Amino acid sequence: MKQPILVVGGAGYIGSHMAKMLVQSGHEVLILDNLSTGFREAARYGRLLEGDLADTALLERIFGETPVAAVMHFAALSQVGESIREPARYYRNNVANTQNLLETMLRHNVRRFIFSSTAALFGEPEYTPIDEQHPQRPINPYGRSKRMVEEMLADHDSAYGLRFVSLRYFNAAGADPEGELGERHDPESHLIPLVLQAASSRQAQIAIYGDDYPTPDGTCIRDYVHVWDLCSAHLLALEHLLADRESNTFNLGNGQGFSVQEVIDTARRVTGRGIPADVQPRRPGDPAVLVADSQKARDTLNWKPRFADLTAMMEHAWSWEQQKGTAW
Numbered sequence: 001m002k003q004p005i006l007v008v009g010g011a012g013y014i015g016s017h018m019a020k021m022l023v024q025s026g027h028e029v030l031i032l033d034n035l036s037t038g039f040r041e042a043a044r045y046g047r048l049l050e051g052d053l054a055d056t057a058l059l060e061r062i063f064g065e066t067p068v069a070a071v072m073h074f075a076a077l078s079q080v081g082e083s084i085r086e087p088a089r090y091y092r093n094n095v096a097n098t099q100n101l102l103e104t105m106l107r108h109n110v111r112r113f114i115f116s117s118t119a120a121l122f123g124e125p126e127y128t129p130i131d132e133q134h135p136q137r138p139i140n141p142y143g144r145s146k147r148m149v150e151e152m153l154a155d156h157d158s159a160y161g162l163r164f165v166s167l168r169y170f171n172a173a174g175a176d177p178e179g180e181l182g183e184r185h186d187p188e189s190h191l192i193p194l195v196l197q198a199a200s201s202r203q204a205q206i207a208i209y210g211d212d213y214p215t216p217d218g219t220c221i222r223d224y225v226h227v228w229d230l231c232s233a234h235l236l237a238l239e240h241l242l243a244d245r246e247s248n249t250f251n252l253g254n255g256q257g258f259s260v261q262e263v264i265d266t267a268r269r270v271t272g273r274g275i276p277a278d279v280q281p282r283r284p285g286d287p288a289v290l291v292a293d294s295q296k297a298r299d300t301l302n303w304k305p306r307f308a309d310l311t312a313m314m315e316h317a318w319s320w321e322q323q324k325g326t327a328w
């Protein structure tokens, strides 16, 4: 029997795409998700076990019954503003529950782990593009919770031989190129889905959070990376670990930044709709520019993003919004 990959958080945005790519690549997939921010309909690939990482008895049962080859860990709370208001929930779910998972894995001799980390652990950038050596000074509990897990992973590697790959995504965007899956957060906070909701009149307008940043057009610059390309990095990371290579950490982005204004302009072009926009005050905690240096992932994992172009990300996200968005 093939040893399955356990995708924790596989009913969420990125995890659901990952489950699809794994199945298409010939892997058995088991999803563990509590459906707190994910959706049953998104877990279309693999077998869904509905449950919570806080439930250590359930974790014990899963690893006791199934010879898991590796774990991909997407489950987390990931709203920056919420993390400032309710840090305890973030440390509980993102840190303590990850520790439950690691301890159960190690008890069952499962030693391959791929972690969804984030650019938020760098805080306000000191230079750009941001490489893996950039200082880590997260400015909110969400970013701190992810940095803590990275530190835990390094300690578990030295002490217990855990082999991990930590992937720090910049701004995940886009949707399944085949149109079966897409981004769904409720409430939605991310720029691209909100711009497209405004294009389809599900929102009256898009708010631009600040146009007085030190950037060419005054709006914040981000490095958008296609969800399918994030998944292909995970697949390469899995091959890396299955080949018994060492633990490693990678920044994932395209190395090219787009301003909020450029994102809105691209959405207007792709959708052919006007999309009203309104400048509002800055959102607390938003750095002016976040752009990744992903050379290490290209060199070590041989990662080659297929959809580096913002227009392609927007087209896939728009086709998802048109197909599913209006039904929610």
Ligand SMILES: NC(=O)c1ccc[n+]([C@@H]2O[C@H](COP(=O)([O-])OP(=O)(O)OC[C@H]3O[C@@H](n4cnc5c(N)ncnc54)[C@H](O)[C@@H]3O)[C@@H](O)[C@H]2O)c1
Residues within 6 Å of the ligand: 008, 009, 010, 011, 012, 013, 014, 015, 032, 033, 034, 035, 036, 037, 038, 039, 051, 052, 053, 054, 073, 074, 075, 076, 077, 078, 093, 097, 116, 117, 118, 119, 168, 169, 170, 171, 172, 173, 184, 185
């Ligand atoms: N979306 C981005 O731009 C982005 C950027 C950087 C990092 N990340 C990280 O990537 C990961 C996935 O992000 P996403 O946008 O797909 O989020 P998401 O909210 O869509 O998915 C997270 C999934 O985890 C599940 N989950 C949460 N807590 C759980 C628990 N205790 N037990 C079981 N399941 C649980 C949720 O129900 C959901 O299905 C997160 O760890 C996030 O921090 C996302």
Ligand SMILES: O=c1ccn([C@@H]2O[C@H](COP(=O)(O)OP(=O)(O)O[C@H]3O[C@H](CO)[C@H](O)[C@H](O)[C@H]3O)[C@@H](O)[C@H]2O)c(=O)[nH]1
Residues within 6 Å of the ligand: 078, 079, 118, 119, 120, 169, 170, 171, 172, 189, 190, 191, 192, 194, 206, 207, 208, 209, 210, 220, 221, 222, 260, 283, 286, 290
């Ligand atoms: O309605 C909106 C929503 C967003 N923005 C702006 O658009 C940019 C992108 O914002 P998103 O909320 O889409 O993404 P973030 O850059 O805030 O956050 C993403 O990257 C972070 C790392 O810095 C975290 O990992 C987080 O989980 C991930 O969603 C920001 O400048 C934001 O101010 C707007 O102007 N209007």
